[in-house]
Amino acid sequence: MATNDNVLISVRDLKKYYKKGTIRALDGISTDINKGDVMAIIGPSGSGKSTFLRSLNLLEEPTGGEIYFDGVDITKKRVRDANGKMVKMDIDLHRQKMGMVFQHFNLFPHKTILENMTIAPVKVKHVPQAEAEEKARTLLDRVGLKGREDSYPIQLSGGQKQRVAIVRALAMEPEVMLFDEPTSALDPEMVGEVLDVMKELANEGMTMVCVTHEMGFAREVGNRVLFLADGKLVEEGSPEQIFDDPKSYRLKDFLSKVL
């Protein structure tokens, strides 16, 4: 299905209905996410931004539509493998390649920072413990948290926790990073440190999809912006198109409220 080699995730007519279709959180969304894209998803609350993002790694099971990741439709229970045989779709395998960062960090409170970062590489990808630890230390150093390896999440500030959450996902060497309002639960003075890490990541060429309320970030770092309202993709374009030349009434109205 993914005809263009550059397309990493292809979403086709994605639907998520509740209560027999009376509530439509996602009402037929189609878009392509290319390698190296930094896609910002904006929209009023309840517009389906988070549902869309969470559908991409199937934390939310869609009611209809297709999501092609690496050419495989991950919304299907069974898929055709390389040899044309029908096999069970292994979502865990695909999730390894999609890092996710949550609004409320979701660090494992019973594990140290280092354990938080090494458990998935060691248990899922079977990376040797020493190697995983070395990588974790390098990553922690990169986000300015050297020396906090043996702390527990509870001992860190919100901004520090979110930076750990980002490098925890990076430790799995994902192909794409999904951010679900990563700065919404932070105190204002800590937003900057998290956005800086995300900017750096974008500059390194990481493919990123960010649901965000930080319009400045969307404009400065994003190369594409999606505007969602009522579960529909209302406008899509470059940050300049979206912020300087909004077409639809909904987007104009939204921007007048947040900018």
Add this chain to the structure above:
Amino acid sequence: MNSFIQLSNFPIVFKYWKLFLQGTLVTILLALCTVVIGFVLALLLALMRMSDIRPFRRLGLDKEGHMKEDGAGLAVSKFNPLSFLATAYVEILRSTPVIVQVFIIYYGVFGLIKLPAFTMFGFIKFDRFFPGVVALGMNSGAYLCEIIRSGIQSVDGGQTEAARSLGMSSGQNFRYIILPQAIKNILPAIANEFVVIIKESAITYTIGVQDIMSAVNAVKGATFIITEPLLVATAIYFCLCFPTSKLIAHFERRMSRGDKR
């Protein structure tokens, strides 16, 4: 004149101290075995109740493999036989008296299965003790199941989302992320169940387990003194249960300390 308590009776009762000592040991051993059996059974039941084994799952999917939105097929596809069995077990055991369950196990089940009649440590009759442990264990398993289930469900849903988003399977998520946090939540409740079982185990004297209550009965039969041996039993039960529950409360406070999130 007969007063409520006659101090002169106590020396007579104390002559049977060995019976009370053995009864105390039996009660403690009974409670320990029960908690272990109960916990293993409860963990199994809790896993059954939370399992996602649905043999008719495919009836709930449409041709494209998506979940149907309604219809009889969807209802059937949600049927989970393991969960149904576990729920039925828990509800039946929790809605009937313990003494009925103990009698059914002793007279019913072990009336058919003949147990070897030997004594452990010289004073515990195995063919009485074992049915008692099984009956109490089955009963506390039902209660502990709900404790374990709520402990597991009290772990924040974001933990599972984080683990699964890192590519962990549901089994790995349960083992490395959910269970360690759940056990910390439910340890005090399990210890409390231990105290409850110490008290509840008194009922097993009705099937001839020689616990503290059975010692009371023996003394009563030999001396026709009733109140004083009961007071001795009261003191023993209190000395077992009160310090234990205080100890649990102490550890509970200490464990909940570095736990504010």
